[in-house]
Amino acid sequence: MKRILTFTSATLVASQLLLVNPAQAFYHDPEDGKEHSHEQDQAQVQQQFDDYVSALQQEALDKGYQQQTLDQAFADIEYYQRAVELDKNQPEFKLTLDTYLPRAVPEWKADKAIEKYNEHKQLLEKIGAEYGVQPRFIVALWGIETNFGSFTGGFKVVSALTTLAFDGRREAFFKEQLWEALTIIEEGHIKPEQMKGSWAGAMGQTQFMPSSFMSYAIDYDGDGKKDIWNSYGDVFASAANYLKSVGWRDDVTWGRQVQLPAEFDETLADLDVKKSLDEWQAMGITRMDGSDLPSRDDIKASVVIPDDKEGRVYLAYANYDALMRWNRSHYFVAAVGYLSDRIRFPR
8 A cells, every 4th residue: 555655646746746847848759759748738738629619609509509698608618627537537446335335325424314304394295295206215315416415516517518528538428418508508597607517517416417407407496497506496306306207106115125045046136127026035035134025016126236146135126227217326226225214214
């Protein structure tokens, strides 16, 4: 570990020296045989980015966006090198669910979830009844996504999306998200300078991408704006509307942790394989305490093994599938489900 830290420190020092006097930091480019400085590279990228922004604005005008919208949206446009780095080098954590869940849902977060649930209980129950979504899941999503709205990201969404489109790796996707972001601005839901989100453009307390905003965001408080940044009603109703739209059921939970028999065929552990609880039980699957599964023939479930048979195993219900539509990560779904259970069954 000491070697890694020493190397990192040396790298940081070298980087700082480059920043102090970048004109002296030259390197040889084998493609053109010339010496270049990092300062020249940065200037070249900035010029290319500026040209790209100009072309984007013209394309937006051709699509029918108003000049006033573009003037506002691109007034303080920035190239986010950090967004490009994060997009290309998303971290891979070598964790198991048993080590991940305590990090994703520490005791303080479970306690805060219960506190927030009680604080907004009347509004949550009203929205939950209207959309057919149990309020504890709305709070759990809110807690996992943005720590109950306290961390929604500090990137300017238009700048982040423009940067990632310019980078070119997924240009078509990020350009489509940019057009949706411009529509959101043009419709007056949020001012460009207040339109903050993640490095990838996920916005507000629900962390909706602009396309999800356009499909699922709700103006619940009736003020003419779908404000997933500041309005609790809009935040909760938008989350509930998303879940309802992707097949949520309010008569079942998300899933349950189970035990597998030693001879279980792991090829059956797939979200596309659906069986009744009675069928799974006939194959030897039980609750964690060894007792029978609930006897409900109206529930189809899948077996999910996020790590291996020695780790946590779940029977995943329809709501598990719905949460996977929100974020296609078994760890994310398990964290939301676990936090919702902590709200339902406080310790």
